[in-house]
Each structure stands twice: as structure tokens, then as C-alpha cells.
Amino acid sequence: MYSYTDFDEAFVRTRVAQFSEQVRRRIDGSLTEDEFKPLRLMNGLYLQLHAYMLRVAIPYGTLDSRKMRQLAMIAERWDKGYGHFTTRQNIQFNWPKLGDVPEILSALADVGMHAIQTSGNCVRNVTADHFAGAAADEIEDPRPVAELLRQWSTDHPEFQFLPRKFKIAITGSPNDRAVTKSHDIGLRMVRDADGEPGFEVIVGGGLGRTPMIGRVVRDFLPKADLLPYVEAILGVYNELGRRDNKYKARVKILVHETGLEPLREIIEERFIETRAEFGGQDMALLAEIERAFAPPAFRQAPTVAYDDFYREDPVFRAWADTNLARHRNADYAIVTISLKAHGATPGDATAEQMRVMADLAERYGHDELRISHEQNVILPHVHKADLPAIHAALAQAGLATANVGLISDIIACPGMDYCALATARSIPVAQEIATRFDALDLEHEVGPLKIKISGCINACGHHHVGHIGILGLDRAGVENYQITLGGDGTETAAIGEKTGPGFAYDEIVPAVERIVRAYLEIRSEPSETFLDTLRRVGHAPFKAALYEAEGKQDAA
Amino acid sequence: MSRPYIPKVVTANALLEGDVVYLTPDDRWTRHHHEAELIEDEAHAQLRLLHAAARKAEVVGPYLADAKAGPDGPEPVHFREVFRTRGPSNYRHGKQEAAAH
Ligand code: HEM
Ligand code: SF4
Numbered sequence: 001m002y003s004y005t006d007f008d009e010a011f012v013r014t015r016v017a018q019f020s021e022q023v024r025r026r027i028d029g030s031l032t033e034d035e036f037k038p039l040r041l042m043n044g045l046y047l048q049l050h051a052y053m054l055r056v057a058i059p060y061g062t063l064d065s066r067k068m069r070q071l072a073m074i075a076e077r078w079d080k081g082y083g084h085f086t087t088r089q090n091i092q093f094n095w096p097k098l099g100d101v102p103e104i105l106s107a108l109a110d111v112g113m114h115a116i117q118t119s120g121n122c123v124r125n126v127t128a129d130h131f132a133g134a135a136a137d138e139i140e141d142p143r144p145v146a147e148l149l150r151q152w153s154t155d156h157p158e159f160q161f162l163p164r165k166f167k168i169a170i171t172g173s174p175n176d177r178a179v180t181k182s183h184d185i186g187l188r189m190v191r192d193a194d195g196e197p198g199f200e201v202i203v204g205g206g207l208g209r210t211p212m213i214g215r216v217v218r219d220f221l222p223k224a225d226l227l228p229y230v231e232a233i234l235g236v237y238n239e240l241g242r243r244d245n246k247y248k249a250r251v252k253i254l255v256h257e258t259g260l261e262p263l264r265e266i267i268e269e270r271f272i273e274t275r276a277e278f279g280g281q282d283m284a285l286l287a288e289i290e291r292a293f294a295p296p297a298f299r300q301a302p303t304v305a306y307d308d309f310y311r312e313d314p315v316f317r318a319w320a321d322t323n324l325a326r327h328r329n330a331d332y333a334i335v336t337i338s339l340k341a342h343g344a345t346p347g348d349a350t351a352e353q354m355r356v357m358a359d360l361a362e363r364y365g366h367d368e369l370r371i372s373h374e375q376n377v378i379l380p381h382v383h384k385a386d387l388p389a390i391h392a393a394l395a396q397a398g399l400a401t402a403n404v405g406l407i408s409d410i411i412a413c414p415g416m417d418y419c420a421l422a423t424a425r426s427i428p429v430a431q432e433i434a435t436r437f438d439a440l441d442l443e444h445e446v447g448p449l450k451i452k453i454s455g456c457i458n459a460c461g462h463h464h465v466g467h468i469g470i471l472g473l474d475r476a477g478v479e480n481y482q483i484t485l486g487g488d489g490t491e492t493a494a495i496g497e498k499t500g501p502g503f504a505y506d507e508i509v510p511a512v513e514r515i516v517r518a519y520l521e522i523r524s525e526p527s528e529t530f531l532d533t534l535r536r537v538g539h540a541p542f543k544a545a546l547y548e549a550e551g552k553q554d555a556a
Numbered sequence: 557m558s559r560p561y562i563p564k565v566v567t568a569n570a571l572l573e574g575d576v577v578y579l580t581p582d583d584r585w586t587r588h589h590h591e592a593e594l595i596e597d598e599a600h601a602q603l604r605l606l607h608a609a610a611r612k613a614e615v616v617g618p619y620l621a622d623a624k625a626g627p628d629g630p631e632p633v634h635f636r637e638v639f640r641t642r643g644p645s646n647y648r649h650g651k652q653e654a655a656a657h
Contacts, residue, residue: 027572029613047616049636050643050650051574080649095649098572345646416636417644425639427646477634 003292004112011155012109015116019043020102027099044115045101048418054093054101056108056115060128060146060170061089061371061378063113065358068369070111072354078104083354085339085347087373087411087462088167089127094418116154121162123153123234129171129178130372133295134334134380136326139189139197142172144290145226148282152227159234163241164249166234174491179373181205181214181493182465184251185233188491190220198222203233203263204255207459211495212252215260217267225275227282232271236263296366298329299383306384316391318444319402324387327380333387335365335379336372337394338401338409342438346412346430347375356397360390373462374411376404406443407451407516408434411462415455415472416479422455424472424479424505429453432509437516446516449530452487465489467531468515469496470508481508485515485542486534499543511546518545564601565592565623565630566608567640568615576640576651577615579608585615587651589641590629595620 004012019039026036040046044055056071063071071091075083078100079093086092096104108114117124126146133141149168153159159166169183180186186202199221205214221229233251240258242248255263309316325334337357339347349357357377361369364386370378382390394400403409410433413419415426430453437443452466456473463469469484480502487496503511516530522541523533534542566579577585578592586592595601601620608618622633632638643650 027613032612033616047569047574049640050576051569080647094644095574098574348646416639417646422636425645427644431646474636479635 008112008151009109012112012114012116015043015114016102016105016109019105023098023102038120041119042116043101043105044119045096045098046119046420048094048414048420049416049422050418051095052098052101053418054096054104054115055086055119056091056093056113057117057125058089058091058113058371059150060126060132060143061130061373062128062132062143063369063371064367065362065369067111067113068354068358068361070107070113072351072358074104074107075351075354082348082350084345084414085349085371085375085377087375087413087460088125089130089371089373090125091371092414094414119165120160121164121166122160123149123156123162123166123168126150126153127167127169127178127183127373129173129176130370130374130378131177131325131334131380132172132370133293134327134332135173135175135177136328137175138173138328139191140172141293141295142170142187142189144286144293145187145223146170147289147293148227148286149230151285152231152282159238162234162238163243164246164251166237166251168230176489176491176493177372179462179465179489179493181491182207182211182462182489183214184237185230186214187226192220192222196222199226201229201233204252205493206250206252207462207464208250209247209457209459210252211459211464212256213493213495214252215255217260217264223286224280224283225271228274228278229267229271231278232267232274235274236267236270240266296368296381298332298381301331301383301385303331303384306387309388313388315395315402316388319391319400320387322402322406322444323404327382331384333382333384335382335387335390336404337377337379337399338403339376339399340403340409340434341398341401342403342408342434343431344434345427346410349377353397353399356393356399360393364390374409376409403434403443405448405450407437407446407449408443409450410434411450411452411466413454413461415453415461419455419460421458422472423457423474424455424481426453426455426461426470426472429470429472429481429505429508433512436509436513440513442516442520445526446520447526447529449516450489451512462489463487464495465493466496467534468512470512473502475502479505481505481511483508483511483515483546485539486531488531497539499539499546501547514545515542518542561596561598562622562633563624563630564595564620565589566595566601566604566618567592567621567637568608568618571614571616574616579604579618583607585611587654589623589632589637590626592623592630594623594625594630 170187171178201218202214365379410430412430416422454461465487482502484496581593
């Protein structure tokens with residue numbers, strides 16, 4: 001695993017010392033909130049509805065048992081015994097006290113973690129495919145490039161005051177598990193005609209109030225040109241992006257207003273300059289980083305224990321069928337640990353659960369853990385013979401829910417239970433949908449279906465790319481939920497379409513149930529997924545099920 | 557006729573803990589909505605908000621929230637403010653936790 005350099009260590013420690021001093025001066029009254037706010041946001045500290053919130057970066061979603069245990073310790077010592085894993089591969093602590101934050105940051109620094117650039121108009125935590133370095137369909141592990149981007153963007157003097165926040169996602173697989181098309185820059189690894197790996201460069205994706213699917217500015221960018229090209233895009237955006245209106249400041253608006261072709265020309269022109277400036281030292285650095293990401297020494301052992309369990313134990317089999325993914329090594333599997341127990345808060349893990357996951361990673365998983373944007377935890381490298389033991393240990397900790405990719409594996413933002421910007425709650429809606437379909441015992445029959453819920457138009461819960469998206473709004477002082485259908489966050493990305501008028505809080509779960517029942521009726525065969533069915537028959541039958549059946553929705 | 561003024565309370569978050577607080581008639585910050593000063597006059601509300609904003613070392617982000625009179629004192633009107641009196645709905649954390657002790 002990649003360890004931070006002395007330079008990183010010194011940088012993070014200096015930042016902690018500075019921030020400790022700033023907190024002290026805020027508490028003694030020498031800094032006003034107006035002066036302090038930008039400083040705290042630079043260090044990941046938000047003020048939410050009921051308390052402060054500290055957002056900690058987990059670069060490209062990768063951590064080891066030591067880091068996970070430290071997060072558990074922080075949750076117990078300074079928070080309420082749990083943490084919330086987010087769609088941006090961060091962890092958020094919902095209850096830190098202002099005076100404790102310097103100590104928390106210092107405890108994070110002890111394990112090479114920090115909260116820098118988790119907020120503000122800079123390049124945010126670079127997110128990556130959570131199966132990186134393990135997936136069977138992968139061309140190359142994208143994390144060395146993500147790390148290169150992290151080093152280059154951290155405290156980059158030119159890019160600390162961009163027109164708006166800037167998010168980069170990267171995947172090394174043709175199958176996009178990193179939602180690259182909804183990021184400011186998406187990098188998807190592909191091969192050129194000679195089989196050389198490089199990147200398809202996507203720019204201008206974004207969710208929020210004006211959702212847009214990113215556009216391809218470069219079909220193939222050789223790996224060696226990556227950093228100069230990304231710098232060219234950022235340079236152009238920094239100069240031309242709108243600063244007059246924060247709702248029009250993301251790069252997606254620049255792409256939209258300038259047009260892809262003219263913008264591509266400007267970027268390519270700038271790229272000629274940036275490429276000359278870089279002169280190759282970035283590639284030397286990348287080679288060094290790549291060595292630190294060498295795959296673990298995979299164990300050679302028989303897998304019969306797995307086969308036996310799979311045959312004999314239906315509970316294990318159900319879990320294996322939903323929660324395992326194909327590993328590049330045929331004797332291995334990728335385990336997704338569901339943080340979506342029916343009725344629980346999506347993405348939350350208790351300190352005890354964090355320790356169990358850390359122990360399993362250390363004992364069976366080459367000491368690696370990942371956080372997925374779908375708010376689950378991954379053990380990327382597990383020998384199949386160890387799966388029964390892992391499953392048993394997870395079950396003991398309430399972590400063996402067999403629902404990955406199913407209707408109860410919901411992404412939900414914190415919504416009005418925590419977030420100061422929210423217009424409605426999202427967590428209880430997720431809890432109730434999961435509980436309802438569990439009670440109906442329907443979710444395995446329904447099969448792959450992604451529900452994503454946001455508590456306001458900022459779309460942190462990715463609702464636009466949910467097969468069923470739910471957006472919580474405030475309609476004249478009551479919570480109201482708008483449904484979108486047909487969103488897709490993969491390489492076939494699409495923005496969902498609104499079905500029509502929204503539903504009241506106590507109507508939203510029955511509404512979702514009507515959609516799902518309609519799907520079960522219409523699908524041509526059980527293997528036709530929800531999304532495939534929707535694409536085949538269109539939205540009309542689903543709208544009919546939503547609005548004609550009960551007709552209880554409020555007037556728009 | 558101008559519309560009647562919707563009464564207000566001054567609310568903010570405590571600087572140190574982040575807890576939701578309300579300004580009382582005797583200039584204290586209370587955790588309890590029903591102890592807040594119910595302000596029925598717009599000009600007075602602006603004065604109270606200015607007063608709150610000046611207390612920078614105690615609170616963050618003071619604002620005026622709609623409220624109404626109730627049997628035990630002011631009550632929130634909007635659901636967001638109702639949640640702020642309690643805490644999140646997924647755990648009994650925040651004020652509802654303190655109230656249970
Ligand atoms: C205090 C809590 C939060 C605040 C204040 C906040 C604020 C925002 C805002 C203002 C936007 C819109 C940005 C724009 O369109 O320019 C946004 C977008 C986004 N946020 Fe959050 N957020 C919060 C929590 C979260 C959490 C918990 C997650 C992950 C679960 C998250 C993930 C995202 C994502 C993925 C977007 C994507 C939209 C995009 O990039 O276009 N945020 N957030
Ligand atoms: S979508 Fe809205 S409610 Fe949800 S976390 Fe983002 S800003 Fe808050």
C-alpha cells in the first residue's frame with residue numbers, strides 16, 4: 001500500500017498545527033465566524049443542523065486495517081461511536097465538538113489521513129473504482145494515476161480558487177463503477193489500436209441542479225500525457241469558467257455554453273504548452289508510485305472449502321451470489337460488505353463493525369479495504385477458501401446482509417436528519433424502502449435495481465443516476481418526494497426522467513412499491529432487469545402504475 | 557391590509573458544541589425552543605437578530621425562524637425547525653438523547 005512521503009507528513013502536520021491555532025483563536029473570540037468559516041471548510045469541518053461534521057478524505061477509497069481502526073477509535077472517543085461513509089469515498093463524523101477537532105486531525109495524521117481539500121473550490125478527493133487493482137475486467141490499476149493526481153492537486157498554487165469545486169473520478173475498467181460521466185473530469189481506461197493503455201477523457205459531467213452527462217473530449221490519451229492534459233483542462237476552466245454565478249460555475253456549464261468542439265480546441269492548444277512544461281518528471285514519479293501499488297502476493301491454495309459451503313449452505317450461497325465479484329485471480333474473490341442492513345442507515349458503520357472489518361482485512365485480505373461510492377466497504381483480495389470464515393464473522397457483526405446491487409442497497413445522502421441545506425429527509429425513506437421489501441421478501445426476485453435518494457437538488461445521493469431516483473423537496477412546508485426513472489451511473493450513463501407530481505412522505509414507499517410491482521408484471525422474463533425493461537417498454541406503464549392506480553398524489 | 561407578521565424566534569448553533577440554541581427574553585441561549593423569546597414585531601425581530609449576531613464568541617449563524625405560541629411557550633412552525641428541536645430521526649442522538657436522560 002502506498003505510504004505518504006515525508007513531504008506529505010510535514011505538510012499535514014503543519015496544517016494541523018495551523019488549524020489548532022485557528023480553532024483556539026475562534027474560541028477565544030479573536031476570529032469571527034466570517035473569518036473562521038473558510039479556514040474550517042479547508043480542513044473539512046462543516047456546521048450542520050445539529051452539530052459540526054468532520055469530513056475525512058479516503059483517497060481513491062483505499063485504506064488498511066490500521067487506518068480503519070483509527071477511524072473506529074475516533075468514532076468512539078470523539079463522536080457517538082459510528083461513522084458515515086459517503087458517495088465520495090469519504091467518511092463523515094456527525095458529532096465532533098469544535099474544541100476536539102484539532103486532536104482528531106492529529107489522530108488522523110498519525111495514520112497518514114487528513115481532511116484537506118474535502119471542501120472548497122479546489123480539486124477534491126479523487127475517487128476511483130472501488131474494485132481497482134482486483135477486478136477481473138480491469139486493464140490496469142488506476143490508483144497510481146489517482147495518487148499522482150492527488151499529489152499534483154494538493155495545495156496546487158494555481159488551483160486553490162477555482163470558479164467552483166472540482167471532482168475527478170477514475171476507473172481502470174471498461175465497466176464504469178466510478179460514475180466517471182457525472183464528474184467534472186472522468187478518466188476511463190481504454191486501449192488504443194496497439195493495445196497500449198490510456199484514457200478516454202470525459203469532461204463536464206455533474207449532478208446537482210443541472211445534471212449533465214460528461215462529454216468525451218479525448219477518445220484516447222496516452223498515460224504519459226495525463227497530467228499535462230488534466231492541467232490544461234483545469235487551466236482553461238480556471239480562466240474561462242464563470243465566476244459571476246455559483247450555479248453556473250461548474251465546468252459542465254462551460255462545456256455547455258462554449259460547446260464541446262470549440263472547448264476541445266482551446267484545451268488542446270493549452271495542452272501543447274503544459275506538455276512542454278512537464279517534460280517527463282511526472283512520469284518518473286508515476287513509475288515510483290506504481291511500484292507501491294504492486295499487487296499483493298496472491299496465495300495458492302485449493303478452493304474446495306468454498307465450493308462445499310456454496311453447495312450446502314443457502315445463506316452463504318445467497319450472500320456469495322450478491323456480494324462477491326470476479327477477481328483477476330480465479331482463486332480469489334472481491335467481497336462487498338453491505339453497510340445496508342435492512343432498516344439501518346445506509347453507509348453507517350459502528351466502531352465495533354469497523355474493527356471487525358479491519359481484522360478481516362488484516363487476517364484474510366492482504367490488509368486492504370476500500371470504500372465504495374455506493375456506501376459499502378470492500379475487501380478487494382480474498383482467497384475463496386477464506387470466504388466461509390469471513391461470512392461467519394460478518395454475520396456475527398451484523399454485516400452479512402446479502403443485498404449488494406439489490407433494491408435495499410440504497411444510496412442516501414444525510415438529508416434533513418443532518419444536512420443544513422436539505423429540503424427533506426432521505427435516510428428514513430431509505431430505511432423504510434429496505435424494510436418494506438425485506439418484509440415482502442421480494443428483493444432477490446426483483447434483482448438488480450439501484451435506488452438513490454437525495455435530500456435536496458444538490459444531488460449528493462446521486463438520485464439522477466438511480467434506476468429509481470428520489471429527490472426530497474419542501475413543498476409549501478411539507479416534505480414531498482419527486483421520482484425519476486431510468487438513470488444510470490455506468491458506462492451507459494443516463495439522467496433519470498421525472499415521472500410527474502411528487503409524493504408525500506407517507507406515500508413515497510407505496511409509490512416505489514407500485515413501480516416495482518409493475519416491473520415484475522411487465523418484464524419479459526426474470527433475467528430482464530428493471531433498467532432493461534424500462535428501456536424496452538418506456539415510461540408509460542410505470543407512470544400508469546404510479547398515478548392511475550391510487551391517484552393519491554398531490555397536484556403538482 | 558398588510559399580512560400579519562409571523563412571529564419569530566432567534567436561533568443559531570452554539571459555537572463549541574454546534575447544538576441548536578434559541579435566544580431567550582433575558583438574553584440567555586437556551587437549548588429549549590419553548591424558552592425562546594417569541595417575537596411578534598418585525599422591527600423588534602431585527603434588533604434581536606442584530607444583538608444575537610454580535611455575540612460572536614457564543615453562537616454561529618443566527619437567524620429568525622417562524623414560530624407560534626403554544627401552551628408551554630413558543631413552538632416551531634416548519635418541519636425543519638421541528639427536527640432542530642429534536643435531532644436526527646435515525647438515531648436518538650442530539651437533543652432527544654439529552655431529554656431522555
Ligand atoms: C454537510 C453536508 C453536505 C453539504 C453541505 C453538501 C453540499 C453540496 C453541494 C452544495 C453540492 C452541489 C454542488 C454543485 O452542484 O456545484 C453537492 C454535490 C455533491 N455532494 Fe454534497 N454535500 C454534503 C454532503 C455530502 C455527502 C454526505 C455526500 C456523499 C454521500 C456528498 C456527495 C456529493 C456528490 C456526489 C455531489 C455531486 C454533485 C456534483 O458533483 O455535481 N455530499 N454537495
Ligand atoms: S443532497 Fe442536499 S440534503 Fe443531501 S447531503 Fe447534499 S446538500 Fe445535503
